[in-house]
Amino acid sequence: MKKILVCGAGGFIGGHLVKRLKADGHWVRGVDLKQHEFSELPADEFVIGDLREQSVCREVLDRPFDEIYQLAADMGGAGYIFTGEQDADVMHNSATINLNVVHQAQKVGVHKIFYSSSACMYPEYNQLDPDNPKCAEDSAYPAAPDSEYGWEKLFSERLYLSYARNYGMQIRIGRFHNIFGEEGTWQGGREKSPAALCRKVAEAPDGGAIEVWGDGLQTRSFLYIDECLEAVRRLMDSNFAEPINIGSEEMVTINRLAETVMEVAGKSLSLKHIEGPLGVRGRNSDNNLIREKLGWEPTMPLIDGIRKTYQWISAQVERQHSQSADRSYGTA
Numbered sequence: 092m093k094k095i096l097v098c099g100a101g102g103f104i105g106g107h108l109v110k111r112l113k114a115d116g117h118w119v120r121g122v123d124l125k126q127h128e129f130s131e132l133p134a135d136e137f138v139i140g141d142l143r144e145q146s147v148c149r150e151v152l153d154r155p156f157d158e159i160y161q162l163a164a165d166m167g168g169a170g171y172i173f174t175g176e177q178d179a180d181v182m183h184n185s186a187t188i189n190l191n192v193v194h195q196a197q198k199v200g201v202h203k204i205f206y207s208s209s210a211c212m213y214p215e216y217n218q219l220d221p222d223n224p225k226c227a228e229d230s231a232y233p234a235a236p237d238s239e240y241g242w243e244k245l246f247s248e249r250l251y252l253s254y255a256r257n258y259g260m261q262i263r264i265g266r267f268h269n270i271f272g273e274e275g276t277w278q279g280g281r282e283k284s285p286a287a288l289c290r291k292v293a294e295a296p297d298g299g300a301i302e303v304w305g306d307g308l309q310t311r312s313f314l315y316i317d318e319c320l321e322a323v324r325r326l327m328d329s330n331f332a333e334p335i336n337i338g339s340e341e342m343v344t345i346n347r348l349a350e351t352v353m354e355v356a357g358k359s360l361s362l363k364h365i366e367g368p369l370g371v372r373g374r375n376s377d378n379n380l381i382r383e384k385l386g387w388e389p390t391m392p393l394i395d396g397i398r399k400t401y402q403w404i405s406a407q408v409e410r411q412h413s414q415s416a417d418r419s420y421g422t423a
């Protein structure tokens with residue numbers, strides 16, 4: 092049984108990770124700005140706190156945990172990170188969290204930290220062709236991410252790697268490629284495309300239309316949450332100390348993603364392409380390194396993960412509609 096701290100435990104990946112670590116028999120303290128929105132977490136302790144505050148970091152990082160998983164970040168999908176409107180907050184908030192956490196971890200003698208980086212740190216110039224994006228780990232430099240969110244991830248990767256070099260800490264860095272699943276943000280402006288399209292399809296009347304940002308020919312790959320957690324656990328148990336992609340190689344256009352959701356929902360809808368924040372033109376995980384170093388790669392087809400996610404999001408949509416119907420009935 093290990094003693095583990097999960098930072099960002101009230102979020103999507105952090106919440107699932109707490110459940111997984113508890114199922115594996117570990118003692119877990121979670122910390123986040125907020126309680127988890129969708130689940131009561133089985134964490135042994137859950138601290139509500141702001142990791143931008145050094146005093147909070149000292150409070151939650153008061154002992155030499157066996158492992159830390161640092162997932163806390165000011166983050167969201169294309170609608171949050173590619174408009175430019177949140178740039179200062181994203182950079183300041185996430186960098187401060189990482190500076191505080193790694194500093195305090197080193198002070199109390201934590202040796203092993205997982206840091207959640209993002210595919211957004213890869214250079215834009217390798218992601219202009221939607222059919223042939225290049226995201227091999229060694230293509231990161233010369234650096235040219237297309238968002239401040241990506242630059243912050245790159246900075247923090249280097250921060251953690253410098254603590255490994257100078258203080259002998261064991262750092263594991265996963266570069267996540269669009270992780271999706273149940274209990275992730277599905278409305279409000281921070282949701283990513285799988286959740287956004289599930290919500291739009293669930294809300295649309297059969298035969299209607301849903302809005303898609305851009306021409307829908309931009310490409311991405313999407314990794315289901317359980318596979319993400321499996322990769323993270325394997326990386327933590329390995330000796331591999333360089334950044335590594337954690338993603339799927341099943342690349343699809345956003346139009347194809349929308350069609351997959353409609354197929355799962357059994358709805359026939361048309362796509363209305365509108366202007367919106369787009370990000371890179373193409374992106375796909377390159378899994379050569381993870382196959383070589385961890386002897387593992389994800390196997391779940393996109394449609395299977397979308398089936399689970401759609402079921403959960405359509406239930407959220409239904410619940411919200413019946414709550415607002417109850418409210419308007421109450422005021423009538």
Ligand code: NAD
Binds near residue numbers: 124
């Ligand atoms: P999320 O937004 O659901 O979770 C992040 C959590 O961090 C939130 O619960 C938030 O409240 C918390 N947080 C933010 N600021 C904080 C602060 N100052 N103090 C304490 N907690 C704070 O996002 P997620 O999808 O679970 O992502 C987890 C991590 O993985 C993030 O670092 C994100 O950048 C990274 N990542 C995620 C994806 C993805 O597709 N989900 C892809 C690439 C990288």
Ligand code: GDC
Binds near residue numbers: 210285302305311369
């Ligand atoms: O939001 P996202 O899934 O993030 O968007 C993928 C593509 O889908 C974008 O080109 C976006 O314009 C398009 N899209 C079309 N319609 C919609 O309704 C919609 N909502 C959303 N959200 N997108 C729509 C993500 C980051 C994450 C993370 C990962 C790492 O970028 O948002 O924070 O770091 O990358 O892979 P995406 O894939 O661009």
